[in-house]
Amino acid sequence: MTTWAQVGRTAPPGREAFAEVDTQGVVEAKSVQRTWLTPQPPSSLNKPASLEDVWLILNYACDARCKLCHIDGLSTKLKPVDVVFAQMREGRRQSVGGRIGFSGGEPTLRHDLPDIFVEAKRLGFKRIHLYTHGRKFADRDYAERLVRAGLTSAQISMHGASAESNNEFMGYDGTMETWQGIANLASLGVSMVVNTVLNKSNVDELKQIYLQTLPFAPAVVEYRVTYPIIQRAALRNSDSLVSLEQGIDRLDELFAMATTVPIGTELFPICLLKSNVESSVEWRFRNQADFMIDAEHSDSARIQAAECFGCAHHEYCTGLQSRYVRQFGAPRIRPRPLEQATCRLPATAQ
Numbered sequence: 153m154t155t156w157a158q159v160g161r162t163a164p165p166g167r168e169a170f171a172e173v174d175t176q177g178v179v180e181a182k183s184v185q186r187t188w189l190t191p192q193p194p195s196s197l198n199k200p201a202s203l204e205d206v207w208l209i210l211n212y213a214c215d216a217r218c219k220l221c222h223i224d225g226l227s228t229k230l231k232p233v234d235v236v237f238a239q240m241r242e243g244r245r246q247s248v249g250g251r252i253g254f255s256g257g258e259p260t261l262r263h264d265l266p267d268i269f270v271e272a273k274r275l276g277f278k279r280i281h282l283y284t285h286g287r288k289f290a291d292r293d294y295a296e297r298l299v300r301a302g303l304t305s306a307q308i309s310m311h312g313a314s315a316e317s318n319n320e321f322m323g324y325d326g327t328m329e330t331w332q333g334i335a336n337l338a339s340l341g342v343s344m345v346v347n348t349v350l351n352k353s354n355v356d357e358l359k360q361i362y363l364q365t366l367p368f369a370p371a372v373v374e375y376r377v378t379y380p381i382i383q384r385a386a387l388r389n390s391d392s393l394v395s396l397e398q399g400i401d402r403l404d405e406l407f408a409m410a411t412t413v414p415i416g417t418e419l420f421p422i423c424l425l426k427s428n429v430e431s432s433v434e435w436r437f438r439n440q441a442d443f444m445i446d447a448e449h450s451d452s453a454r455i456q457a458a459e460c461f462g463c464a465h466h467e468y469c470t471g472l473q474s475r476y477v478r479q480f481g482a483p484r485i486r487p488r489p490l491e492q493a494t495c496r497l498p499a500t501a502q
């Protein structure tokens with residue numbers, strides 16, 4: 153029987169994730185507080201992790217109501233801008249890279265977002281990345297304003313192939329605005345990852361969503377499929393989850409048809425990706441440490457099997473979520489020998 157145990161990737165030094173494993177191998181995992189004020193540990197390749205990127209959560213407020221939202225119910229207040237600026241300064245002091253990413257909630261709810269970008273540039277960040285549903289960028293003036301302020305790349309959410317399915321999943325009517333926003337940002341030279349959180353309503357639509365991103369290449373540098381973090385709204389709507397096996401089957405079809413826009417994956421156990429390991433965000437960024445400043449955000453605890461500790465991907469693979477194992481059981485994992493391949497990053501966006 154597979155025994156699932158602790159995994160440290162989701163917690164910084166001194167704040168390890170932990171899990172209680174019962175005699176059935178079922179894990180009662182504890183959520184961990186993510187307050188990454190120090191670099192994460194070096195990777196399994198024993199190279200020093202370089203502290204490249206600073207990630208800052210600006211607010212948890214959002215105007216969408218995604219069915220599988222993992223931060224649903226957190227504060228609806230915007231982080232005070234002086235706190236944002238202080239955290240940016242601390243990030244700049246500790247990081248060696250030139251990129252800062254801003255996420256939420258929905259960061260475009262902030263009227264001071266352009267000021268935040270300008271301050272990031274003043275502090276020396278050369279690349280400014282934004283996680284957004286993209287709806288507000290349908291307003292060309294707004295898109296131009298943020299690009300002038302410093303926006304260089306974005307990750308845009310698109311969770312359905314049709315307006316109906318995307319709106320239904322996101323709990324709002326904004327799909328057409330998001331596609332218009334992608335078009336505006338593409339014409340302004342912003343590179344983008346289009347991201348889909350896998351769920352029951354879109355598992356059979358991935359190919360269609362992918363095809364819709366192609367006209368925006370090369371501005372769209374990646375189409376990414378992310379497995380949901382199972383907490384908060386995702387716990388309430390767990391009937392919207394699909395098994396990893398089902399998701400991987402559809403991903404295999406996607407990899408087979410991929411053309412100009414590469415396919416990315418996030419939060420999938422790396423060994424399940426078979427020959428498509430390079431699609432994994434965790435694998436591509438395995439030699440980089442993150443610098444994430446946030447006092448409130450917590451992540452669902454992650455677990456790995458005993459076999460994982462002999463796997464080349466052990467240090468950076470996110471393994472499984474304990475709640476996933478409870479709902480679907482553990483998939484068959486295949487530990488991998490150490491890989492020598494060089495890390496290949498997308499040039500302009502994560």
Ligand code: SF4
Binds near residue numbers: 421459463
């Ligand atoms: S065997 Fe390796 S790749 Fe698979 S879940 Fe465990 S650590 Fe991840």
